[in-house]
Amino acid sequence: MYIINNYMKADIITIGDELLIGQITDTNSQWIGEKLNLAGFEIRQITSVSDDKEHIINTLDEVSKHADVIVITGGLGPTEDDLTKETLAEYFNSEIKLNEDVLQDVKDFVYAKGFELNERNIKQAEVPDKCKVLRNKNGTAPGMWFERDSTIFISLPAVPFEMKELMERQVIPKLKEVTTNPNVIHKTVLTYGIPESSLAELLSDWEQNLNKNIKLAYLPSPERIRLRFSMICDDKVKCNAIIEEEIKKLKKIIGKSIFGYGDIFLEEAVGKILKEKAATLSVAESCTAGNVSRLIASIPGSSEYFKGGVVSYSNEIKNKQLKVPQNLLDNFGAVSKEVVKAMAIGQRKLFNTDYSVAISGIAGPGGGTLEKPVGTTWIAVASKDGVISKKYTFGKRRLLNVRFASAKALDMLRKYILGYYED
Numbered sequence: 001m002y003i004i005n006n007y008m009k010a011d012i013i014t015i016g017d018e019l020l021i022g023q024i025t026d027t028n029s030q031w032i033g034e035k036l037n038l039a040g041f042e043i044r045q046i047t048s049v050s051d052d053k054e055h056i057i058n059t060l061d062e063v064s065k066h067a068d069v070i071v072i073t074g075g076l077g078p079t080e081d082d083l084t085k086e087t088l089a090e091y092f093n094s095e096i097k098l099n100e101d102v103l104q105d106v107k108d109f110v111y112a113k114g115f116e117l118n119e120r121n122i123k124q125a126e127v128p129d130k131c132k133v134l135r136n137k138n139g140t141a142p143g144m145w146f147e148r149d150s151t152i153f154i155s156l157p158a159v160p161f162e163m164k165e166l167m168e169r170q171v172i173p174k175l176k177e178v179t180t181n182p183n184v185i186h187k188t189v190l191t192y193g194i195p196e197s198s199l200a201e202l203l204s205d206w207e208q209n210l211n212k213n214i215k216l217a218y219l220p221s222p223e224r225i226r227l228r229f230s231m232i233c234d235d236k237v238k239c240n241a242i243i244e245e246e247i248k249k250l251k252k253i254i255g256k257s258i259f260g261y262g263d264i265f266l267e268e269a270v271g272k273i274l275k276e277k278a279a280t281l282s283v284a285e286s287c288t289a290g291n292v293s294r295l296i297a298s299i300p301g302s303s304e305y306f307k308g309g310v311v312s313y314s315n316e317i318k319n320k321q322l323k324v325p326q327n328l329l330d331n332f333g334a335v336s337k338e339v340v341k342a343m344a345i346g347q348r349k350l351f352n353t354d355y356s357v358a359i360s361g362i363a364g365p366g367g368g369t370l371e372k373p374v375g376t377t378w379i380a381v382a383s384k385d386g387v388i389s390k391k392y393t394f395g396k397r398r399l400l401n402v403r404f405a406s407a408k409a410l411d412m413l414r415k416y417i418l419g420y421y422e423d
Contacts, residue, residue, distance in 0.1 A: 008179055010041040011067040013059060014048045015074035015084055016158065028073050028163055039172050040181025040232075041069060051075060053087045060091055064151045069175065074158035076141035078120035085128065085144070088155055092146050094128035099142075102133060106140045131155075134170045138162045143170070152178070182232045187243050189227040189250060190260040190269075192411045196220045199254070206253060211242055222403040223265055256420045259411070266410040267295040273417055274305035274355075281413070282351035283309035284322055284343045286334065287361035287377060291406045307351045312343065322346030335360050335372055341389050344382035355417065356382045357409050361392075363401045377405045381416045388412070388421060 012032050018024045026048060033043045044067055049055045056075075063070055075084030089096050103125035110117050124140040127133055134143030134154075139162040146153040154171055156163045194202065196218055210216060213233070219226035229246065233239040251258060259269040274281055283293050293309035296302055310321055315334055318324040324342040332338045343358035361377030368374035375394035380387055390412065394404045415421040 008041050008068040008181055009044045009066060010036045010069040010071065011044050011063040012036075012046045013056075013063065013070060013072045014046070014158070015051060015056060015072065016048075017051050017081075019048045019074070020050055028158060028160060031160070031164065032071055032073070032167065035167055035172060036069070036071070038184055038186070039175060040179075040184050041175075051081050051083055053083055053090070056084065056087045057091055060153070064148070064153075067151060068179070069152045070154065071171070072153065072155045073163055076155065076157045078124055078140065084155060085126075088131070088144065088146065088153070089128040092128060092130050092148065092153075094130035096126045097129045098122075099125055099127050099133055101135060102127060102142045105135055105137060105142070109137070109140055134166050136162055136166060138165050145171075145174070182234060183236050183239070185229075185231045185233065185236060185239050185243065187229045187240075187247070188262055189229070189247060189258055190262070190264065191225045191227060191254060191257045192223070192259055192266060192407065193257045193415075194225070194254065196225055199225060203250070203253060206249060210246060213239075214243060214246060222400060223407045224259075256415065259414060265295070266407055266414065268299050270410050270414050270417075271296065271299045271302055271305060273414060275301070277354075277417065279354040279417070280305050280307055280351075281355045281357070282307045282347050282353040283409075284347035284356065284358040285309060285311050286313055286318070286343075286359060287363040288359050288402050288405050288409075289313060291402050292357065292359065292409050295406060295410070307353050310347060310350070318343060322350065333372070335362055335376055335378055337378055337389050337391065340378035340380040341382075341387050344380035344387050344389075348382045354383060355413060357413050358382070359405055359409050361401070361405055363398045363405075364396050365398055375401055377401070377408075379405065379409045379412055381409075381413050381421075383416070388416060 012029045014026050014029050019026050029046045037043055047059055049059050075082045106121050106125050107117060110121050121140055127142060127144060131144040131146050134145060136142045139157055139159055141157040143166045144155040156166050207216060213231055215230040217228040219228060229243045231239045259266055285292055290311045296306050312318045312322055315329050319326055319329060322343050323346040324339055328338045328342055340358050340360045344356045347358055348356035358380045362368050362372060362374050364374035374396050377392045377394060378389060380389040392408055394401045412421060
């Protein structure tokens with residue numbers, strides 16, 4: 001049933017000086033890598049190169065020694081620094097000629113935008129005559145498919161939505177037609193609340209007894225730890241069943257820390273729970289300055305359960321809007337158990353919601369004391385049944401503190417609603 005180490009190999013090359021000097025973040029290679037892997041390819045290497053003909057050719061020579069498929073993005077624009085098309089024409093001893101089908105695509109695209117056709121637009125319709133054209137309906141630069149010996153070279157525009165459309169509708173289907181690869185199965189379990197090192201220790205015995213054909217990866221971030229199960233096989237149904245059996249065992253160990261599967265975040269998991277319970281939520285934020293509200297409202301359909309929030313950055317707003325008693329602010333300070341509980345209670349009353357979340361902390365880098373260092377954060381969750389609160393101490397980096405606090409707040413709410421939370 002299992003086909004192990006039988007991937008064809010793929011390399012990804014991104015072209016552009018802007019990538020090398022950090023002006024643009026390369027998200028294309030990450031996306032391409034995921035799609036190629038799901039199609040059964042082993043991603044051997046990702047390389048970024050400059051807009052330099054010699055550099056591009058040398059890189060193509062090197063990677064073609066090892067890769068069965070090479071996907072290239074970038075350098076197909078209409079400006080003088082876009083050298084990929086000319087470089088590929090030289091590399092494959094090809095002449096650049098006007099392609100009438102591509103020209104029509106370019107005309108359709110330009111005229112639909114209300115622009116006039118110019119010489120640079122027409123030049124985009126010129127392609128090497130030894131390539132198979134991948135027609136691009138979302139831009140002016142077509143994709144190109146070359147073959148040499150046993151290697152396939154695919155050149156795509158770097159504009160993400162153009163590249164993705166070509167990959168999904170033309171490149172992946174065509175690769176599946178001309179290559180034979182095993183099935184690659186990935187299933188991801190999403191956890192929160194247990195640090196990576198502690199999670200690995202907790203799962204040590206389970207992991208040692210994991211089915212030998214499953215590869216497990218820990219993928220941590222401030223908002224979640226993803227546990228990715230991977231298998232290569234020729235029978236998807238049987239492999240899925242094997243992975244599901246292991247996940248059942250995992251749930252018995254860390255079930256309360258598992259908030260979802262696939263590629264969701266806590267805000268989506270919380271939204272699903274609130275929908276199922278037909279419950280409403282409001283948020284009072286100080287140090288996170290509206291980030292939790294932003295996350296919740298980013299989910300489609302969140303208006304069904306999210307009524308809104310208050311960014312109570314100053315003590316004046318805490319007192320006047322959320323009705324936090326002035327004596328609590330004076331005696332305990334804004335970052336305290338007493339104040340955050342009062343914020344949650346006041347917020348719930350103000351918005352008349354089933355649940356409320358409140359956050360007050362010292363995001364940094366300044367403002368900390370010996371008693372309350374930077375990163376000190378109090379979070380509270382309130383409902384008709386009462387209010388819970390907990391103190392966390394994160395770190396000294398402001399933006400990370402906001403991310404940590406936001407995720408903790410969402411997870412506290414999730415566990416509280418599900419009856420998992422222990423104050």
